[in-house]
Amino acid sequence: MAEMRYPIAEAMETGHAPAAGGGDITLAEIRLGTIVQLATFAGRRDDLFAALAGIRPGLEPAPACRGHDLGDAALLTVGPARWLVVADDPDLAAALAQAVAAETAAVTDLSHARAIVRISGPGAARLMQDAVAVDLDPVINGPGAVIQTPVHHFNALVHRRRDDVFDVYAMRSFAGPLYHWATDAAAPVGYTIGAAAGLKVGD
Amino acid sequence: MLITCPHCGARDRAEFTYGGDASVPRPELSDLDQERWADYVYLRTNPRGTLREFWHHVAGCRIWFIAERDTVSHKISATQALDDDGSAER
Numbered sequence: 001m002a003e004m005r006y007p008i009a010e011a012m013e014t015g016h017a018p019a020a021g022g023g024d025i026t027l028a029e030i031r032l033g034t035i036v037q038l039a040t041f042a043g044r045r046d047d048l049f050a051a052l053a054g055i056r057p058g059l060e061p062a063p064a065c066r067g068h069d070l071g072d073a074a075l076l077t078v079g080p081a082r083w084l085v086v087a088d089d090p091d092l093a094a095a096l097a098q099a100v101a102a103e104t105a106a107v108t109d110l111s112h113a114r115a116i117v118r119i120s121g122p123g124a125a126r127l128m129q130d131a132v133a134v135d136l137d138p139v140i141n142g143p144g145a146v147i148q149t150p151v152h153h154f155n156a157l158v159h160r161r162r163d164d165v166f167d168v169y170a171m172r173s174f175a176g177p178l179y180h181w182a183t184d185a186a187a188p189v190g191y192t193i194g195a196a197a198g199l200k201v202g203d
Numbered sequence: 204m205l206i207t208c209p210h211c212g213a214r215d216r217a218e219f220t221y222g223g224d225a226s227v228p229r230p231e232l233s234d235l236d237q238e239r240w241a242d243y244v245y246l247r248t249n250p251r252g253t254l255r256e257f258w259h260h261v262a263g264c265r266i267w268f269i270a271e272r273d274t275v276s277h278k279i280s281a282t283q284a285l286d287d288d289g290s291a292e293r
Contacts, residue, residue, distance in 0.1 A: 155262045
């Protein structure tokens with residue numbers, strides 16, 4: 001398997017913390033082994049989830065604009081009959097391609113195609129609410145929400161993993177704008193660059 | 204202005220692009236009459252009142268859907284998915 005290269009690895013210097021503010025926010029690059037889009041053909045949804053259950057039990061369908069989160073893997077509902085599987089395991093993409101029959105769903109490996117920044121900490125929800133025109137009140141879009149919407153003029157997917165943990169996915173070619181937006185937006189309150197990590201959220 | 208995407212719910216109008224009049228019937232692909240195709244491609248009636256339109260949730264879930272919009276007030280009275288059954292999952 002080709003070695004994975006992550007688009008903002010050099011920009012995000014672990015431990016860097018601008019002087020301003022109290023450091024309410026941590027920014028970290030998320031490095032995933034697998035990002036796969038699954039798009040079922042008409043009437044084949046049950047076949048898809050039967051195949052998924054065989055290779056990664058627990059990856060069950062979530063309602064529109066929500067994710068089913070297993071900690072080290074998640075299934076995000078991103079459209080009608082369209083899901084993203086994201087996981088730490090780099091072998092899961094190949095396993096999905098193998099397990100899902102060609103007449104069931106289109107399986108598209110996007111593992112190299114996204115840049116992801118995790119924004120976490122007590123100031124994260126306020127920062128994100130300033131960035132998106134979608135209500136982040138926990139009653140409406142609390143933990144589990146999957147929101148596809150523009151962030152600072154590029155299209156992004158925001159997965160709210162916890163109340164104060166947001167994973168922001170952008171197209172890989174927007175890695176620079178994603179990084180610069182996140183650091184600019186967090187600068188007024190102060191931030192720390194955390195170590196690059198996988199999907200798991202620490203307790 | 205908010206538009207209700209059939210999949211994502213109410214979202215800012217900036218997330219959408221307009222896809223044209225959905226009430227114009229397309230000729231059969233086997234139809235070779237140039238006048239009928241020219242009418243389909245170029246002629247629009249610009250009605251006053253409710254119009255069925257295609258819209259694309261391009262910055263969101265990327266589905267195409269139909270919206271009923273009042274061309275005077277811009278009020279969108281209904282939106283409908285183009286799926287087989289109109290539901291968010293199939």
